[in-house]
Amino acid sequence: MAQKKNVTFDDIAKYTNFSKTTISRYFNNPDSLTLENQQIISEALVKLNYKENKVARILANGKTEFVGIIIPDLYHHFYSEILNRILATYETFGYKFLVFIGNENEETERQYIRELLAYKIEGMIILSHTMPSLELAKLPIPIVTIEREDEYVSSVNTDNYMGGYQATSLLSRHRCDVLIHINTPTPKEVPAYGRIRAFSDFCTEHDLKHEILIRELGISYESAEAQISSLFEHLETAYAGLKKGIFLSSDTHANVLLNLLVRKYGRLPEDYLIIGFDNSPISREAVLPISTMGQQVDKLAFEAVSLLVEQMNEQKKRRPAALENPVHKVIPPVFFRRETTEK
Amino acid sequence: MAQKKNVTFDDIAKYTNFSKTTISRYFNNPDSLTLENQQIISEALVKLNYKENKVARILANGKTEFVGIIIPDLYHHFYSEILNRILATYETFGYKFLVFIGNENEETERQYIRELLAYKIEGMIILSHTMPSLELAKLPIPIVTIEREDEYVSSVNTDNYMGGYQATSLLSRHRCDVLIHINTPTPKEVPAYGRIRAFSDFCTEHDLKHEILIRELGISYESAEAQISSLFEHLETAYAGLKKGIFLSSDTHANVLLNLLVRKYGRLPEDYLIIGFDNSPISREAVLPISTMGQQVDKLAFEAVSLLVEQMNEQKKRRPAALENPVHKVIPPVFFRRETTEK
DNA sequence: TTGTACGCGTTATCAC
DNA sequence: GTGATAACGCGTACAA
Numbered sequence: 261m262a263q264k265k266n267v268t269f270d271d272i273a274k275y276t277n278f279s280k281t282t283i284s285r286y287f288n289n290p291d292s293l294t295l296e297n298q299q300i301i302s303e304a305l306v307k308l309n310y311k312e313n314k315v316a317r318i319l320a321n322g323k324t325e326f327v328g329i330i331i332p333d334l335y336h337h338f339y340s341e342i343l344n345r346i347l348a349t350y351e352t353f354g355y356k357f358l359v360f361i362g363n364e365n366e367e368t369e370r371q372y373i374r375e376l377l378a379y380k381i382e383g384m385i386i387l388s389h390t391m392p393s394l395e396l397a398k399l400p401i402p403i404v405t406i407e408r409e410d411e412y413v414s415s416v417n418t419d420n421y422m423g424g425y426q427a428t429s430l431l432s433r434h435r436c437d438v439l440i441h442i443n444t445p446t447p448k449e450v451p452a453y454g455r456i457r458a459f460s461d462f463c464t465e466h467d468l469k470h471e472i473l474i475r476e477l478g479i480s481y482e483s484a485e486a487q488i489s490s491l492f493e494h495l496e497t498a499y500a501g502l503k504k505g506i507f508l509s510s511d512t513h514a515n516v517l518l519n520l521l522v523r524k525y526g527r528l529p530e531d532y533l534i535i536g537f538d539n540s541p542i543s544r545e546a547v548l549p550i551s552t553m554g555q556q557v558d559k560l561a562f563e564a565v566s567l568l569v570e571q572m573n574e575q576k577k578r579r580p581a582a583l584e585n586p587v588h589k590v591i592p593p594v595f596f597r598r599e600t601t602e603k
Numbered sequence: 604m605a606q607k608k609n610v611t612f613d614d615i616a617k618y619t620n621f622s623k624t625t626i627s628r629y630f631n632n633p634d635s636l637t638l639e640n641q642q643i644i645s646e647a648l649v650k651l652n653y654k655e656n657k658v659a660r661i662l663a664n665g666k667t668e669f670v671g672i673i674i675p676d677l678y679h680h681f682y683s684e685i686l687n688r689i690l691a692t693y694e695t696f697g698y699k700f701l702v703f704i705g706n707e708n709e710e711t712e713r714q715y716i717r718e719l720l721a722y723k724i725e726g727m728i729i730l731s732h733t734m735p736s737l738e739l740a741k742l743p744i745p746i747v748t749i750e751r752e753d754e755y756v757s758s759v760n761t762d763n764y765m766g767g768y769q770a771t772s773l774l775s776r777h778r779c780d781v782l783i784h785i786n787t788p789t790p791k792e793v794p795a796y797g798r799i800r801a802f803s804d805f806c807t808e809h810d811l812k813h814e815i816l817i818r819e820l821g822i823s824y825e826s827a828e829a830q831i832s833s834l835f836e837h838l839e840t841a842y843a844g845l846k847k848g849i850f851l852s853s854d855t856h857a858n859v860l861l862n863l864l865v866r867k868y869g870r871l872p873e874d875y876l877i878i879g880f881d882n883s884p885i886s887r888e889a890v891l892p893i894s895t896m897g898q899q900v901d902k903l904a905f906e907a908v909s910l911l912v913e914q915m916n917e918q919k920k921r922r923p924a925a926l927e928n929p930v931h932k933v934i935p936p937v938f939f940r941r942e943t944t945e946k
Numbered sequence: 947t948t949g950t951a952c953g954c955g956t957t958a959t960c961a962c
Numbered sequence: 963g964t965g966a967t968a969a970c971g972c973g974t975a976c977a978a
Contacts, residue, residue, distance in 0.1 A: 268971055279949045284973060292947065314721040315661045316971035319954050324658070333687060335884075340683035344676060347704045356722070358699055361690045378657040379699070481887045512888070519890050526869025541678075544824045545855070547862050547890035611955055622965045627957060635963065659955030662970045 267310045276304045287312075318380060323576075327568065328376035328384040329359045330369060335479075337540040338557065339387060342406065345561030346385060352562075353569050355382075362388030373399065382575070383568045386413075389450070397586075402571035404564045409449040414571065414587045416564040417451040423553040423593035424458030424507070427535045431505030432468060434533055434601065438499050439463055439470040442491060442517075443509040444477040452509070455537065459507060477513060488516045503531045511536035511543040514550050518600065522547050534600040549598035559591045610653045619647045630655075661723060666919075670911065671719035671727040672702045673712060678822075680883040681900065682730060685749065688904030689728060695905075696912050698725075705731030716742065725918070726911045729756075732793070740929075745914035747907045752792040757914065757930045759907040760794040766896040766936035767801030767850070770878045774848030775811060777876055777944065781842050782806055782813040785834060785860075786852040787820040795852070798880065802850060820856060831859045846874045854879035854886040857893050861943065865890050877943040892941035902934045 269283040276283075278301065285292050286301045293301070304310075318324045334340040347357055358381060360372040369390045376384065383402040389409065396403050397412035405415040431439055441459040446452055456472065463470035473491050477484045495504060508514040514536030521528055528534075528548055536543055539554025567589060612626040619626075621644065628635050629644045636644075647653075661667045677683040690700055701724060703715040712733045719727065726745040732752065739746050740755035748758040774782055784802040789795055799815065806813035816834050820827045838847060851857040857879030864871055871877075871891055879886055882897025910932060 266971085270971080280972080281949060281974085282947085285948085288973080294947070297947085311717075312721045313723065313971055315658060315667070315723050316954095317973075318658045319662050319956090320971075320973040322954080334677065334683040334690075335687065337680075337683075340677040340680075340686075343683075344678065344704060347677075347702055350703065356701055356718070359690055359702055360693065361687060374654075375699070378655045380656065380658050481884070515888055519888075522865065522890050541824070542885070542888055545858055545862075545885055547865050609955085613955080623956080624958090624965055624967095625963085628964085631957080637963070640963085656955055659970090660957075662972095663955075663957040665957095665970080 266313065267308045268313075271308060272301065272304050272310060275308060276300055322380070324380045324382060325355050326376075326379060326381040327355045327357050327565075328373070328381040329357050329387075330362045330372060330384070331359065331387045332362050332364075332389065334361070337542075338407075338538055338555065341540075341557045342387070342561050345558050346565060349562060349565040353565060355565070355569070362390055364390055366390055377401070383572045385564055385568060402568055402575060404568045404571075406560055406564050407451050409447070410451075410586070410588065411449065412586060414567055416560050416567060416589045416591065418555045418560065419590045419592050420451050420454030421458045423537065423555075424455035425462050426593070426595060427455075427507045427537075427553050428459045428462040430595070430601065431507060431533055431535065432462070432466060434505060435503065436505030436533060437469065437502035438504055439468055440495065440504060440506045441470070441472045441508075442488065442506065442513060443472070443474055444513075445474055446509075455507075455509065477509075481512075481516070484513055484516050485520075488513060489520060492517060492520050501531070503533070505533045505535075507535045507537075509537055511538045511540045511546075511550055511552050514552070514600070515542045515546045518546055518548060518550060528600060532600075539594070539596050543596070543598070548600055551598040551601040552596050554594045554596050556591050556594060563589050563591065609656065610651045611656075614651060615644065615647050615653060618651060619643055665723070667723045667725060668698050669719075669722060669724040670698045670700050670908075671716070671724040672700050672730075673705045673715060673727070674702065674730045675705050675707075675732065677704070680885075681750075681881055681898065684883075684900045685730070685904050688901050689908060692905060692908040696908060698908070698912070705733055707733055709733055720744070726915045728907055728911060745911055745918060747911045747914075749903055749907050750794050752790070753794075753929070753931065754792065755929060757910055759903050759910060759932045759934065761898045761903065762933045762935050763794050763797030764801045766880065766898075767798035768805050769936070769938060770798075770850045770880075770896050771802045771805040773938070773944065774850060774876055774878065775805070775809060777848060778846065779848030779876060780812065780845035781847055782811055783838065783847060783849045784813070784815045784851075785831065785849065785856060786815070786817055787856075788817055789852075798850075798852065820852075824855075824859070827856055827859050828863075831856060832863060835860060835863050844874070846876070848876045848878075850878045850880075852880060854881045854883045854889075854893055854895050857895070857943070858885045858889045861889055861891060861893060871943060875943075882937070882939050886939070886941070891943055894941040894944040895939050897937045897939050899934050899937060906932050906934065 269280045272283050273280045283301060290298055331339050331343055358376060362369050369388060386396060386403060386405045387408060393410050393412040403413045405413055407417050428439060443456055446456060460472060475487045477487050514534050518534060521532060534550060536550050536552040539552045543550040543552040567587060612623045615626050616623045626644060629641060633641055674682050674686055701719060705712050712731060729739060729746060729748045730751060736753050736755040746756045748756055750760050771782060786799055789799060818830045820830050857877050861877060864875060877893060879893050879895040882895045886893040886895040910930060
């Protein structure tokens with residue numbers, strides 16, 4: 261490759277006896293040429309086998325149509341699905357995505373951002389939790405975050421509070437004697453904290469017997485199993501004979517509990533109801549399909565890109581609206597009734 | 604943003620009374636400047652708050668450090684993990700990745716490739732199965748594929764044959780009375796077909812009673828469950844009383860079968876041994892940890908990028924080696940012995 | 947409707 | 963060790 265130099269507007273211009281400008285217009289404003297001249301150029305393009313060079317175009321007009329993404333990892337299904345959906349918006353908006361895996365190190369992520377800015381990205385979507393939104397807000401391009409601390413930047417989040425409230429309410433309607441919430445330590449600024457608040461609020465408001473169990477559940481199945489196993493023993497002894505409604509922070513953790521139960525009893529006992537969160541694949545693949553409060557990942561992703569595109573367009577105007585206040589969009593969760601709540 | 608124009612080499616040159624050239628050299632060949640002049644420029648950079656512009660650099664020297672990726676989806680854990688690992692090689696090689704989700708449509712993927720080439724990517728990694736390798740081979744940049752048809756392009760694949768052979772061999776050593784392989788229709792050109800060939804070869808060579816069950820298992824849990832459920836009934840009747848060693852095409856499918864068994868019997872019966880493929884999370888999260896032939900996804904990804912980098916470097920030389928023959932790297936699988944083969 | 951001339955920000959090629 | 967100048971390929975006033 262790269263042996264022969266690439267065909268440029270100049271070559272086409274010489275070949276067709278037009279000027280570079282006319283060739284450029286053929287691409288950007290074809291109606292300003294006569295139909296026959298469009299024909300001539302069109303034929304010359306195939307004849308010479310012209311390939312566009314967007315790098316030159318960017319340098320000339322500044323529009324890269326690049327969006328940067330920093331995402332913590334792709335092991336959690338939530339992240340990989342949301343990335344999938346974000347990338348798929350190419351069909352709608354035409355933006356290309358430069359993706360970095362955040363690695364929990366602030367200085368490294370700053371480096372990623374510098375690199376992204378050097379490539380003249382027009383906006384960024386951040387899912388990584390590493391950098392405070394206050395710092396992100398100072399960047400010279402629009403930022404949209406998804407499901408992370410977002411005080412100073414625009415964001416799209418699931419309505420975690422509503423999700424937690426509905427899940428708890430549903431367990432309560434099933435006349436459980438005690439309601440349990442199992443979660444991993446969660447900072448108050450993170451949207452997912454709403455699940456804990458909602459559980460607590462609902463139980464307090466309705467004067468229900470309940471317990472909130474916060475443990476460091478780790479990221480591996482094994483560490484979660486170790487922790488939840490001990491919580492399970494606690495439940496078995498403390499609430500023996502009572503009907504237990506258990507709302508867990510994720511489907512992964514709900515599945516761990518379900519497995520412990522099925523291994524012990526060969527089935528899910530009558531006195532256990534389980535609700536997970538996320539509607540991730542494991543909730544359907546589990547030994548019994550797990551009822552779950554699903555995040556609408558497709559909408560989260562689409563709204564995030566959509567919001568970002570709006571703000572990027574604003575930047576392209578003559579006099580961009582000054583640092584407008586952050587916009588926070590909220591997407592309602594959707595409940596999936598499955599076998600772990602049907603008794 | 605973009606209110607104030609960006610600081611350029613020109614600005615720095617004027618400020619420091621050097622020429623643009625010297626500023627450029629400061630970045631690309633600092634040793635050619637005196638230490639004190641490096642100091643002066645260095646200070647000017649922070650003073651003026653210079654931000655590099657890689658787009659201009661690309662236009663001038665042609666090196667984008669971009670690699671294109673076309674991947675079928677991120678719902679299958681294999682793909683999301685491999686993408687994760689590929690993106691993570693940024694730390695090693697410095698290449699940035701432009702990612703497209705292939706959507707099974709040849710013309711659309713061709714469009715993606717045109718777009719990628721317009722951005723002057725230096726190479727591509729293809730996981731999507733849509734375009735024949737013959738066509739890929741004609742592109743003007745190096746290509747590396749992963750786990751797909753690869754006759755005419757370089758590739759990195761798992762040693763599927765070895766994986767299938769070892770899995771079958773292991774089941775045979777457990778003295779199963781009959782060996783079963785369950786798979787979805789797989790074209791012979793795809794590396795994963797080696798699993799079927801290996802199963803068949805091993806059974807034939809060792810004169811073992813066996814059956815290969817190929818069904819369209821679909822992509823949803825529900826469709827797989829429907830198919831495997833009927834296969835399960837077949838196994839229960841056709842091989843009642845016999846010890847069955849079952850090797851499935853993926854952990855997802857192995858999990859479906861395991862669930863059917865546990866739901867029916869409350870546990871995994873003695874006369875069933877199960878081995879999956881991939882070592883995906885479900886193999887650990889299942890109600891019983893599933894024995895599986897794991898792909899070394901980290902190595903697949905690293906070797907793919909590594910191979911691509913080699914070939915891209917070759918292209919940058921004065922006289923690039925002509926269309927060298929495709930290189931096919933093979934990564935051995937690793938067996939994970941878990942509870943579904945331990946009786 | 948079409949053309950001229952210059953700008954975008956960096957690197958490469960010579961000189962000195 | 964440093965500088966002047968010409969690329970790189972396209973967009974865009976401004977003119978015609």
